[in-house]
Amino acid sequence: MPTNKNALIRYKHLDRLLSDRYHYYDIHDLTDGVNERLRFDGFLEVGQRCIEKDINALEDAPFNAPIARFVKNGKNCIAYDKHSFSIFKQEMRREERLLLHEVLNTIGQFNGLDHFAWLDRLKADAEVRSHRQIISFSNNPYLKNSNLLGTLFDYISNKVVIRLSYHTFSDETIRSIDFHPYLLKQYNDRWYLLGAADSDKKILHFALDRINAVDPFPEKHYEKCPEDLADRFEDIVGVTLYEDRPVEHILCWVSDASKGYVDTKPIHGSYTPLKGEKDLQLRAEYPQLQGGLFFTLDCINNFELIRELTSFGADLIVLQSDGDVKNEIEKHISAMNEKYGSLRT
Numbered sequence: 001m002p003t004n005k006n007a008l009i010r011y012k013h014l015d016r017l018l019s020d021r022y023h024y025y026d027i028h029d030l031t032d033g034v035n036e037r038l039r040f041d042g043f044l045e046v047g048q049r050c051i052e053k054d055i056n057a058l059e060d061a062p063f064n065a066p067i068a069r070f071v072k073n074g075k076n077c078i079a080y081d082k083h084s085f086s087i088f089k090q091e092m093r094r095e096e097r098l099l100l101h102e103v104l105n106t107i108g109q110f111n112g113l114d115h116f117a118w119l120d121r122l123k124a125d126a127e128v129r130s131h132r133q134i135i136s137f138s139n140n141p142y143l144k145n146s147n148l149l150g151t152l153f154d155y156i157s158n159k160v161v162i163r164l165s166y167h168t169f170s171d172e173t174i175r176s177i178d179f180h181p182y183l184l185k186q187y188n189d190r191w192y193l194l195g196a197a198d199s200d201k202k203i204l205h206f207a208l209d210r211i212n213a214v215d216p217f218p219e220k221h222y223e224k225c226p227e228d229l230a231d232r233f234e235d236i237v238g239v240t241l242y243e244d245r246p247v248e249h250i251l252c253w254v255s256d257a258s259k260g261y262v263d264t265k266p267i268h269g270s271y272t273p274l275k276g277e278k279d280l281q282l283r284a285e286y287p288q289l290q291g292g293l294f295f296t297l298d299c300i301n302n303f304e305l306i307r308e309l310t311s312f313g314a315d316l317i318v319l320q321s322d323g324d325v326k327n328e329i330e331k332h333i334s335a336m337n338e339k340y341g342s343l344r345t
Helices: 003-018 027-041 050-060 094-106 117-125 146-155 229-233 257-266 275-285 303-310 325-343
Strands: 067-073 075-080 163-168 176-186 191-196 205-209 213-216 247-255 291-300 316-321
Touching: 003 027, 003 050, 003 075, 027 050, 027 075, 050 067, 146 191, 163 316, 229 247, 229 325, 247 257, 247 325, 275 291, 303 325, 316 325
Parallel strands: none
Antiparallel strands: 067 075, 163 176, 163 213, 176 191, 191 205, 247 291, 247 316
């Protein structure tokens, strides 16, 4: 297809890049960015001279785009001087406004957070009226560093490399790492940031309450996530994945008092209740366990799994595992008995 017929398509992609307030682009970056989208859409690539002419065209009527040229860290950058500007701005349709109304009222847990002030502006622009809450999500208002959610959301959305300053639960020493952020995940009322280390691209996670500072590096190249992060949680409870540990087959028993809870809110997606002949075999093997329910899990051992299994106390017993889970729980219980015993007078 001749290049001049693709002008509007190029303008659309240039418009997105020029309004990006999180990155600094020079003419080479703009050319590469537009060509990436053209290839994706099935169009021919263009040269740098074509992009230069397109930028000049955007500055003229009818677009009259306010384009600025400046130097940042030795780089000759090009961008809109007002990041809110777009040549494609248009009014929101009524059905879009109604849908946005419901969405904004559903995610009210982010109200008041730094970098989510745009939600309040969006509500005002969309004339979203407050009404009685219908859906309530779990939200810990006292969680340390919850204000970072908005900041990190922005950096992930806009593919910005960051430098994290953090400390661990066991050591207050502050460390730093250059990091490509990919995902914010909540588990057990605590938020975690997942991403790749800039040095070796290893996937890591950090609890937000362990983060001391976050600094953006928009001039650094952002590496896209090389995997589907949802797959990382397939075989674990929580967020901690030990890639060198195998999936363990775990046999458990839960009492009548807690089996309803476990059956309706499984500890893990691999939860399988055992019935019929298998149930009869296990009851013959474990006559001490009256009633209740036998079930299996297939998980990688981590701290969160051990904590979940021991949280039921005597109502849940791990009978077998083809790895370390059963031994770790026995050590955990033994240590508790020892500590309680030392407190007896």
